[in-house]
Amino acid sequence: MELNILTICYLIGSITFIAGLKMLSHPESARKGNLVAAAGMFVAIIGTIFLYEEEGVKLGNYIWIFVALSIGTLLGTMAAKKVKMTAMPEMVSLFNGMGGACAALISIVEFNHLMHRGAEGQSADGGTLLIIFAGLIIGTISFAGSMVAWGKLNGSIKDFSFKGQHIVNLLIFGVIITLSAYLIISGDPAASSLFYVIFVLSIVYGLFFVLPIGGADMPVVISLLNSFTGVAAAFGGFLYDNPVMLTGGILVGSAGTILTILMCKAMNRPLSNVLIGSFGGGVSGG
Amino acid sequence: METAFDWITLHQDMIYIVVLSVFLGIEVIGRVPSVLHTPLMSGANAIHGVVIIGAIIVMGKADSGNYTALILGFLAVILGTLNVVGGFVVTDRMLEMFKKKK
Known part of the structure; x- marks a missing residue:
């Protein structure tokens, strides 16, 4: 019975996300759409806290969950209320980074959990590992990138690029993929420290990805990173077989990508130009 | 190879959700006026805060002796809440400003 109610909570969540997003794209209904979502x-959060169960066991640590929720709510509301109107995009970037970090942390805990079980003789299956790695890599890149975007918008980080940076970027990305593939295929608990190498490399990749892009193009980059975090959230949905995380995440992932392209169009520039235009000279018109 | 196919069969309804949601996301945004680009981005930002559900599950499942999981889970819930609450409040403030302009 309780699980049925949870299913309905998740259904409500998914529907409001779709409806909210739809309403947000029309000027008259935008504000209401935000409230609906x-x-x-x-509903989805409260349902999860009180009704979620795995193999018949309910969630524990209620006190800590509520302490964390209160801290987050307090800080989030204060930060969002105090921010100046002109500084809104950088605030969005900051919050986006928090979401990415959240996805990455979930992957880290679940990976430890799997490796712990692996040490007891239960082998981890490749599909779950793939999901955990994808969540970690995308979430971390989004977090690191958003922090740079935030720093650039409030003026504390300057543009930075060096010759051949996109080759270095590609190399780093290649190493990340190779290491992940090795770990997923071998499933070797002894090599689990490589997981943290991947984590660090993803941070570096995220930094290098955003650092060379000009400050004026930051909104586009934030929108792109926003869709990254959406995808990272969706991988969490796969991990827990959770439909609301899946729909919410993928919806933001695809809508965010389209929005990124629309924003580029509004500036009369293709996305590729924004992302790599600043390499080698940086005389792009903007 | 067989395990990959097994995996797809096992998770087929999730894969359907993914495919349909991708198209839905594209359609729903459709022809958004450029004034609404930033608020929409911000609203979408708040929605992907659903990760917080994963964080709550991590936190709730952690054994009381497993401090790494407890600390990381605790952090994850805080960060996720920041994303959700901050995201929705900022979006609301943006749209409030938008209304005044009109």
Whole structure:
């Protein structure tokens, strides 16, 4: 019975996300759309806290969950209320980074959990590992990139690029993929420290990805990173067989990508130009 | 190879959700006026805060003796809440400003 109610909570969540996003794209209904999505999120969160169970076991650590929720709510509301109107995009970038970091942390805990079980003789299956790695890599890149974007918008980080940076970027990305593939295929608990190498490399990749892009193009980059975090959230949905995380994440992933392209179009520039245009000279018109 | 196919069969309804949601996301945004680009980005930012559900599950499943999981889970819930609450409040403020302009 309780699980049925949870299913309905998740259904409500998914529907409000879709409806909210739809309403957000029309000027008259935009504000209401935001509230609708927020209400759906609230239902899904409360449902998870009280009704979620795995193999018949309910969640524990209620006190800590509520302490963390209160701290987050307090800080989030204060930060969002105090921010100046002109500084809104950098605030969005900061919050986006928090979401990416959240996805990465989930992957780290679940990986430890799997490796712990692996040491007891249960082998981890490749599909789960793939999901954990994807969540870690995308979430971390989004986190590191958003922090740079945030720094650039408030003026504390300057543009930075060196010759051949996109080759270095590609190399780093290649190493990340190779290491992940090795770990997923071998499933070797002895090599689990490589997981943290991948984590660090993803941070570096995220930094190098955003650092050379000009400050004026940051909104486009934030929108792109926003869709990255959406995809990272969706991998979490796969991990827990959780439909609301899946729909919410993928919806933001695809809508965010389209929005990124639309924003580029509004500036009369293709996305590729924004992302790599600043390499080698940086005389792009902007 | 067989395990990959097994995996797809096992998770087929999730894969359907993914495919349909991708198209839905594209359609829903459709022809958004450029004034709404930033608020929409911000609203989408708040929605991907659903990761917080994963963080709550991690936190709730952690054994009381497993401090790494407890600390990381605790952090994850805080960060996720920041994303959700901050995201929705910022979006609301942006749209409020938008309304005044009109």
